Amino acid sequence: MKRIALVSAVFVVGVAPVTRAEDLQHVNQLLSTRACQLCNLQGTGLVHANLSHAQLQGADLRDANLSRAILSGADLSGADLSGASLNGANLQNAILTGASLDNTDLRDAYLVGATFDPGDLEMAYLQGAIGIPDNSISPEYYYQLGVAETEDGNYPGALEFYNRALGIDSEFAPAYLGRSVALYRQGDDLVAMQDAQTAIDLFIDQDNQKGVQAATKMLYFVQYANAPREIDEGDPDPMQAIGGIVSMLGQFLPLLF
Secondary structure, eight states, rough: OOOOOOOOOOOOOOOOOOOOOOOOHHHHHHHSSBTTTTTTTTTOOOOOOBBTOOOOOOBBTTTTOTOOOOOOTOOOTBBTTOOBBBBTOTTOOBBBBBOOTTTOOOTOOOOOOBBOTTGGHHHBBBBOOOOOOGSSHHHHHHHHEEEEEEETTOOOHHHHHHHHHHHHHHTTTHHHHHHHHHHHTTOHHHHHHHHHHHHHHHHHHOOHHHEEEEHHHHHHHHHHHHHHOOTTTSSOHHHHHHHHHHHHGGEEEEEOO
16 A cells, blocks of 8 residues: 655756746746745646755745655745645655645645644545655544555455554554454455454543443354354344444544544
8 A cells, every 4th residue: 555656867847827927936936946945836737847845935936736756855845735735745754834734635644754734634635645744644534544445345454554553552442343344355364353352441441431341242153153052043143243343433433523
């Protein structure tokens, strides 16, 4: 799931039309000097552009297309990147503190060493991004992504997000329950039961009765599915029951945010 295209030879594919002369001047300034603080670059097309160590503090980059651009070491602090595409961009060691990242496309971007304000990345699209700093993401956000992957049947992807949530908070009970479901779907019943039991214990400690009920059902049905017995027509269908638990995972979200 994690991948990045690192560009060795860089070309500016094109620059989007601009409406004012000073906008074009800003684009030319950026490309020639890699310094354009507070510039108006809204909607500019800079696909594959080499902007390594560019100085773009406070720049207006709303809706700009910086897909697969090289922005390693760039200073984008305070920049407005709302709606911008940095899909597959190289942002290694870039500075984005104070930047606006509402609906910013960071899918498949390379973020190793990049700095963000806590919580800012939760407003961006991050699927496939490499090197997401944990201090900029909450366990609740990773859990939300894990639930979405679980509902889509992408269990390896779900496990990755649940593991990330637990890497931040090892007592985040919903992630153990979600991971139990994903593990069971992948045939790892023993660890699925262990995670379900851990979720039960944590939900009890946290006085979360809804969580206790869901995790208890999960543990019961995994155990039931593995119990040697003759199948009776009246037996509950474990897969159908697990499907019900999957739908319950999303019910925790309003309680988490």
